[in-house]
Amino acid sequence: MNALAYEDIKTAADRITGDVRPVTLTRVDPGAIGGDRRAALDGSPGQPPEVWLALEFMQHTGSFKARGAANFIQAHRDAGTLPEAGVTIASGGNAGMACAWAAQRHGVRATVFLPANAPRVKVAKLRSYGADVRLVGSEYAEALAVCEEFAATTGALTSHAYDHPLIAAGAGTLLEEIRAWIPELDTVVVAVGGGGLFSGVAAAAQHHGIRTVAVEPEHCRALNAALEAGSQVDVTVESIAADSLGARRTSAMALHAAQQDRTHSVLVPDAEIVRARQLLWDHRRIAVEHGAATALAALTSRDRRTPEPSARDRPATGRGYRPADGEKVCVVLCGANTDPSDLVR
Structure with missing residues (x-):
């Protein structure tokens, strides 16, 4: 099965209602997360983007x-x-x-x-x-x-960690809940390992005309490498986030989803993942695993770039992601099964 249907996600939502915890969202204060003015989330001179955090690490078992x-x-x-x-x-x-x-x-x-x-x-x-x-x-x-x-x-x-339609469809229910909070959502940002979360979220996002940004560590890039090759390939796994994002090969569903319009595949270095995780702790006292911080690193990375207007609605790859003026963005913090002892207190 290469394509996940939106109907699969709706069925999953009906099936698991009452069994899982509805996601909680919180809005990021403009400029609150970022190293300096250039790296802040409101770093553009026009209307700042509206950035939200989906606190899915509060889910049962500590992850989506x-x-x-x-x-x-x-x-x-x-x-x-x-x-x-x-x-x-x-x-x-x-x-x-x-x-x-x-x-x-x-x-x-x-x-x-x-x-x-x-x-x-x-x-x-x-x-x-x-x-x-x-x-x-x-x-x-x-x-x-x-x-x-x-x-x-x-x-x-x-069962499978990510490469199964029932698993991906269940993950996709998250996007439905996010839309209930933010009906005019433009972009959802998710970390990618094997691609289960991305497959489900992207399928739902595609149905609603929402952009999906798939974020991977630069040395743990199964989806990004598959996009480059045009087919599934094995990659070397070496990242601080490998315990949760360390799949050697992405799923066929994830590759298919990434090849659709309104999707972006971006890479971030480990140093920026560590920095994003620390920023969450410093500014919100949120302790997440490195895999979850990978999604935020796409927005806080000092190497992030604004996609060209012509590229925002077609598949693209790049380094980091800089939202456009006024863009409504939700970053999924997908898990918090971590040892927080290495966070600076």
């Missing part, structure tokens, strides 16, 4: 992943296709937590495979949801290979 997991488990529950062996998933941490949480709610066994270097805070939280946690290798791809062997041997139902 709960939406897709709830949709996946409930859909299989409704269809009577949940096996006795339960569900299994490979994850960098957040998707595994969401799967375990959703499975626990339905009394279903969950076996989760993580890279051995997954953050301890995520491993501990997984176990608190009753999951059987298995640490394998040093990258998500290695955990995925062993997870697939486990499913073939036991008959467990395989």
Whole structure:
């Protein structure tokens, strides 16, 4: 399945209503987040953009992943296709937590495979949801290979961290809620790992005529590289945000979504991700993981650029994203499963 339909997102919204927490949004004070006048979010001489933060890290399990997991488990529950062996998933941490949480709610066994270097805070939280946690290798791809062997041997139902229509459709429900807060939204900015959040959000945004900015670390760029190649490719993963954005290969759904009009793929360096995360702490006392800060880094990066008017409504790639005068922008802060001890207090 390469294209996610808007109807899939509407169905997911109906299915998970009452199971997930509605997103909370907060508006950024003009100039409040940024290093200096040139780097501030209101750095243009005209009417400043209107920037909002979607606090999706307040979701169950600490990330947007709960939406897709709830949709996946409930859909299989409704269809009577949940096996006795339960569900299994490979994850960098957040998707595994969401799967375990959703499975626990339905009394279903969950076996989760993580890279051995997954953050301890995520491993501990997984176990608190009753999951059987298995640490394998040093990258998500290695955990995925062993997870697939486990499913073939036991008959467990395989979920996926991002590359499944039910997972992506659940994630896309977030955009519907954001629009309820900001009916005249122009642009939504999301961090991208494998592309589940981006696929869902972009499909909903495309339906409503909203621009989507997909943000990746410059050395963790599965979607950006696929756009350049015109097909899915494997990439090297090396970023401070790799624990949540460290997919070697983007999904076909994400690539398809990124090739549509009103989408932008941008890259940010690790130093700007660290800086954006610190800015959130300094100005709002918000402690998010580096993957979530990656989205904000597109707007606060000192190398950000304003797309040419002719490029704003067609697929484009670049460094950072500078909103136009008066543009209404929402940045999704997608997860907060992090150790905040390295934030300057």
